[in-house]
Amino acid sequence: MSKVITPRDTDYSQWYNDIILKAGLADYSAVRGCMVIKPYGFALWEHMRDQLDRMFKETGHQNAYFPLFIPKSFLSKEAAHVEGFAKECAVVTHYRLKNDPEGTGIIVDPEAKLEEELIVRPTSETIIWNTYKTWIQSYRDLPVKVNQWCNVVRWEMRTRLFLRTTEFLWQEGHTAHATSEEAIDETVQMLNVYAQFAEEWMALPVVKGVKSANERFAGAVDTYCIEAMMQDGKALQAGTSHFLGQNFAKAFEVQFADKQNKLDYVWATSWGVSTRLLGALVMAHSDDDGLVLPPKLAPIQVVIIPIFREASQKKIIDEKVKEFCADFKAREIRVVYDEDDSNRPGWKFAEYELKGVPVRIAVGARDLENSSVEVARRDTKEKMSVSVEGLADTIALLLSHIQENIYQKAMAYRDSHITRADTWEEFVDILETKGGFVSAHWDGTSETEDQIKELTKATIRCIPLNNPVEEGKCILTGKKSTERVLFARAY
């Protein structure tokens, strides 16, 4: 037993870290707050990225790339925006190093001070809107629908692998439209893309909703979000889509002439998901034996492990497995045949479970005599003997069952962790004992939300879309309310 994972019950944070480190998704780095994403973790990210990218293209977006550095003056053009990010920006002040005349080290050359300091992008609205100004003159130039995949830096006080690191990878879409309606449609469309991706690919059920003013993106008119529920009962914001109104157009003077040759400011959106999704994926499905990955995103969907005593048996197994692999690949099933002899089968079983590989196939001489193989699924730990006839079909079907099963499991957990509270005592009790989302009435004010946060550490995660109208009284103040909102403690 070389790799032991701390059980969830013992220490949830440690369990989470153990999974990431021991499954080989990431490592800590020499830079505080920054992580190294290892090949296995990056392969997972690539699958997510590729699918999202396809979905963005299908909805009419194009990729582009904007600079890492943003002139300091840009950031301050939109008042709410600068206030939201000012506290966590890395600033470039110099452009040259030199040998320290006092010693052996290297120092910042004081003579190489930048005239205007550069901010390492925490998000790119400002540099992009400064650029859009030159792209947009007429309604014929609209809409502009651009996305970029990049890294951003937010100097957080406290970091957590994948969930919050100083530097992280993400995509940010930035669109410009002629009308408010069209921009809102775009905002909602991208929210739906995210929700569909989370549910169909990550097997992660999410609640779609709108943020309260407190939780809104700095500079947005409305922030839409998808909220997911983790196994410890804490909520995680998995993606956001913002309707920016004309805020950035006004700040950067982006106007267009409409058909009547009247000038108006353009309407904007921005939307993003990040490597944080990897954290969500880990916390949503994994167990005390390691990662559990949804087949659609798993870098390895099927691992085949040979079991043999003699070289002659191995040869027979090799030939058969070669056929299996060809069949699997023809169906675009990502398969690995692990014939490395330096580890024994038992070791491999444990290792691939730790890495969350959805399906394991053990092939021994005994199996082949019966024209069968042993198939084990990661999600249920179930083992079964399966005929080699039509194996690729069987496995393809099994993979889709696994995808569905882990989604249903996460959904059942999530649904059982949305609890209604009608009194303050109930509200506090649910947060303390059960966790999850608490559905409760709220008087709609920031002051009340702040006070609830102060008292319980819970925040409003979202006001769900298509929320039913219901007469009620605010959980804290008793004032009139017309709908319930979802509260939770969150990451």
Next chain:
RNA sequence: CGGGGCGUAGCGUAGCCCGGUUAUCGCGCCUGCUUUGGGAGCAGGAGGCCGCAAGUUCGAAUCUUGCCGCCCCGACCA
């Protein structure tokens, strides 16, 4: 930035109070043989500036002071 831990081989650790030959053990690594259906066994072997720097001492992993780094918990945030 507050509170709590921890820095000894690639990883996890013992030793530290009470200074004293060659720094402990496990995993991993290398060689060989035996093994292979749930993290193999035996034998041999390599690997250390005990986080860094000063100090005390005949002598420091151990005592003193300073510094550095990381993790966990909180405030801030995706």
